[in-house]
Amino acid sequence: MSQGVEWALHTCLNLSWLDAPVPTSVLATFYELPPAYLNKQLQALARAGILTSTSGPRGGFQLARPPEAVSLLDIVTAIEGPEELFRCEQILRRGPGEHAGVDYRQSCEFSQVMRGADLAWRRELAGKTVADVRTGVERGHPEAPANTRARIAALR
Numbered sequence: 001m002s003q004g005v006e007w008a009l010h011t012c013l014n015l016s017w018l019d020a021p022v023p024t025s026v027l028a029t030f031y032e033l034p035p036a037y038l039n040k041q042l043q044a045l046a047r048a049g050i051l052t053s054t055s056g057p058r059g060g061f062q063l064a065r066p067p068e069a070v071s072l073l074d075i076v077t078a079i080e081g082p083e084e085l086f087r088c089e090q091i092l093r094r095g096p097g098e099h100a101g102v103d104y105r106q107s108c109e110f111s112q113v114m115r116g117a118d119l120a121w122r123r124e125l126a127g128k129t130v131a132d133v134r135t136g137v138e139r140g141h142p143e144a145p146a147n148t149r150a151r152i153a154a155l156r
Contacts, residue, residue: 004041005079007033011042012050012075012130013137016067017145018152021052021060026155041079048078067134073125085121086114 011027024042028035042061045051052064063070137144 001076001080001085004037004044005076007031007038008041008045008075008079009072009133011038011061012045012063012067012070013134014148014152015051015061015063016130016134017148018062021054021058021062022152023060023156026152027061029155030151044078045075048074050074050078063130067130070130071126072128072130072133073122075130076125084115084118086111086118 024039
């Protein structure tokens with residue numbers, strides 16, 4: 001998984017505490033990230049309907065939906081795409097005992113275990129929202145929302 005996923009997750013959390021669009025440059029400075037690469041991630045989130053983008057001097061990015069309506073899987077899929085993490089290349093076709101016409105993705109035990117793990121991982125991420133994470137962060141660090149708002153305001 002790319003580092004863009006981590007950046008996107010944290011950016012969505014931070015935007016959940018803000019009421020106005022935030023420019024890419026400010027979001028990048030917040031974590032000392034390269035603005036061009038962060039902007040690529042933010043654009044992917046906007047294409048997926050997770051963020052909205054507003055142009056102009058008061059423009060930037062903000063959540064397009066309530067944090068309760070943004071799953072962690074939505075964010076990961078927006079950045080990484082919908083493909084499974086494990087790609088069975090069916091190397092058994094080239095090994096001893098191969099059988100023409102067999103789809104080894106269906107019969108290979110490794111493929112089945114990896115597919116099951118991927119499905120469990122996706123279910124877990126689909127069942128957690130930005131709001132769930134925000135609740136956990138606020139419980140462990142009650143100062144986080146105010147600190148985030150203050151730091152963003154200072155960077156503008």
